[in-house]
Amino acid sequence: MAQTLFDKLWDMHRVKTLSSGEDLIAIDRVFLHERTGSVALRSMLDTGRKPLRPKHVFCTMDHIVSIKTERQKDDARMPKGQNFIQATRDASKEAGIELIDVLSPEQGIVHVISPEMGIVQPGMTLVCPDSHTCTQGALGAMAWGIGSTDAEHAMVTGTLRQRKPPQMRITIDGAFQSGVTAKDLALYIIAQFGASGGSRAAIEYAGSTIEAMSVEARLTLCNLAVEFAAFTAIIAPDAITADYLKGRQYSPKDWEGATAQWATLKSDKTASFDIEYHIKAEDVPPMVTWGTSPEDAVSIFGAVPHTEKESSRDYMGLTEGAAMESLTLGGAFIGSCTNSRISDLRAAAAILKGRHIDKNLRAICVPGSMAVRRQAEAEGLDIIFKEAGFEWGAAGCAMCFYAGGDTFAPGTRVISSTNRNFKGRQGPNVRTHLASPAIVAASAIAGRICAPSELEKGGSNGQ
Amino acid sequence: MANNPFKQHTGIAAPLLENNIDTDQIIPSREMTSVSKTGLTGGLFAGQRYIKGRTLNPEFVLNQPDYAGATILISGQNFGCGSSREHAVWALKEYGFRAVIAESFGEIFYMNCIRNGILPISLSADTIKQLPREITIDLVAQRIGAIPFDINQADRTMLLKGLDAVALTLEHKSDIEAFLLKDKKQRPWIYS
Numbered sequence A: 001m002a003q004t005l006f007d008k009l010w011d012m013h014r015v016k017t018l019s020s021g022e023d024l025i026a027i028d029r030v031f032l033h034e035r036t037g038s039v040a041l042r043s044m045l046d047t048g049r050k051p052l053r054p055k056h057v058f059c060t061m062d063h064i065v066s067i068k069t070e071r072q073k074d075d076a077r078m079p080k081g082q083n084f085i086q087a088t089r090d091a092s093k094e095a096g097i098e099l100i101d102v103l104s105p106e107q108g109i110v111h112v113i114s115p116e117m118g119i120v121q122p123g124m125t126l127v128c129p130d131s132h133t134c135t136q137g138a139l140g141a142m143a144w145g146i147g148s149t150d151a152e153h154a155m156v157t158g159t160l161r162q163r164k165p166p167q168m169r170i171t172i173d174g175a176f177q178s179g180v181t182a183k184d185l186a187l188y189i190i191a192q193f194g195a196s197g198g199s200r201a202a203i204e205y206a207g208s209t210i211e212a213m214s215v216e217a218r219l220t221l222c223n224l225a226v227e228f229a230a231f232t233a234i235i236a237p238d239a240i241t242a243d244y245l246k247g248r249q250y251s252p253k254d255w256e257g258a259t260a261q262w263a264t265l266k267s268d269k270t271a272s273f274d275i276e277y278h279i280k281a282e283d284v285p286p287m288v289t290w291g292t293s294p295e296d297a298v299s300i301f302g303a304v305p306h307t308e309k310e311s312s313r314d315y316m317g318l319t320e321g322a323a324m325e326s327l328t329l330g331g332a333f334i335g336s337c338t339n340s341r342i343s344d345l346r347a348a349a350a351i352l353k354g355r356h357i358d359k360n361l362r363a364i365c366v367p368g369s370m371a372v373r374r375q376a377e378a379e380g381l382d383i384i385f386k387e388a389g390f391e392w393g394a395a396g397c398a399m400c401f402y403a404g405g406d407t408f409a410p411g412t413r414v415i416s417s418t419n420r421n422f423k424g425r426q427g428p429n430v431r432t433h434l435a436s437p438a439i440v441a442a443s444a445i446a447g448r449i450c451a452p453s454e455l456e457k458g459g460s461n462g463q
Numbered sequence B: 001m002a003n004n005p006f007k008q009h010t011g012i013a014a015p016l017l018e019n020n021i022d023t024d025q026i027i028p029s030r031e032m033t034s035v036s037k038t039g040l041t042g043g044l045f046a047g048q049r050y051i052k053g054r055t056l057n058p059e060f061v062l063n064q065p066d067y068a069g070a071t072i073l074i075s076g077q078n079f080g081c082g083s084s085r086e087h088a089v090w091a092l093k094e095y096g097f098r099a100v101i102a103e104s105f106g107e108i109f110y111m112n113c114i115r116n117g118i119l120p121i122s123l124s125a126d127t128i129k130q131l132p133r134e135i136t137i138d139l140v141a142q143r144i145g146a147i148p149f150d151i152n153q154a155d156r157t158m159l160l161k162g163l164d165a166v167a168l169t170l171e172h173k174s175d176i177e178a179f180l181l182k183d184k185k186q187r188p189w190i191y192s
């Protein structure tokens, strides 16, 4: 019988079907972070349990670590944050797992460093108590977000009890218009089908547009699957995936064996899905959100739509019909597991070069990992960001979410390369507009929401 | 860890009838200040429950006298979407909630409820609107008053018995070990 890629991975990891009807699925890797992973570790150790295969459990510090360049090992960006950092350090040691600590050269956001270190690989199952674990499906892995209790379960038993989700395929064909990115596509899909549109399904992204995408762009696309209420997202591994993983720290030593197996990881031609959607890449405009759900996204050249979600519109301080490009900004943020990789920073820097941000605006760029930061510095991108008036941070989740501590002032309108525009997500009453790094950069220059193409027309603001 | 079994429960049902109430709203990140599953209840719905510091907001449903002591929460579509933080469920549990009734749930939130002995029930919007203030949920009979509801049987058993999933799964230890041995031969690079 014809199988989907997801069927194949599911069967490959099924230990047995339980009398409850759930499947016991073997988990190849568990990733933790100090925010939710520390509780899982502590709770596991306190009940006298330990990881079945400690070598296959990794933990990073990303959520609440300070993003100041000169940070010390215990510095947090929230009150009492050092407790989490210390507790994570102690518990990781006690559990015998690898901790990528604050000052480690590999430190960074879990979904940035896992691919970067070659920890996630095609055909694997990987779980993390973090909802954006779906990001890592971009490498052809079955990767999904779980709660802390299930993280404990995965560590201790090497498995999870799981019901097989429905399956969806979204096929995207053709080339994007200039200036359109994977981020715009992700927002377009969510706007088109709604924040519940993913129907708890495992979504395979396929089609010529996906085949032409870099791994980094695929990671961005898969990152937003959870905002679409998907179980997770997956992309069939190909030569681009293998090239990306070659020579990384944890990439398979048995490269021949691994890549031979990876070549079999694709949906059979006649495989069927519960739901299928087709999208033409040329139909996707540069997108920006106006409301407090990622589904509230429109073309940047559009306007605030008529809506029944008045509380959302009021929170954002908007009036119906206002042009998106007329909205004045007080903040700009480039970072997060969505868009903080080297290609994102290059795209932003290309726009910022020789220009300066609007004087009424605070702009921050936080690379997703210390490796990305080093690469950016080697290319001189940090200079471009700083000369343009951006703050330049050390790796972490940073302003993607408010943990207490430093952020934008209440009421500030912020253009952000992140994935969530929920009320209060970036701080009390902070108004978040999601967009691609290029749009964030252009908007920071203009001081209002602004498409990069428009900036090119008008030239630089000459500072 | 094992939970209190859930068989029948009668309580006040507080309506929070919005869609897409995410876990950031259920417990904002800034309220998650301890490395434990407890001490979180003060942070529950902190963004809406309080005005100016910690003064109770009289507009918020849980602060209204009619809904004092509510143990059931009622909401719209996609309740508990967003961040995977189990703290959302721990905070609800600590506050005293035993069940959440909504049109649909965020996937991770739903499983977190099951793992912590909280009953998540999906009902249609029309049925939800008709629920009275005080209701009796019978998980044995799968009914709320006269209204039947569906639930996955594995989840139902976990809740009825208050089971600890880790202990249950460890009963299959020999199968897991056999699987790993076989898998190691097929995918050696995963284990090196």
Ligand code: SF4
Pocket (backbone or CB within 6 Å): A062, A063, A109, A110, A130, A132, A335, A336, A337, A338, A396, A397, A400, A401, A419
């Ligand atoms: S960058 Fe944001 S979305 Fe990504 S893991 Fe960190 S907090 Fe979560």
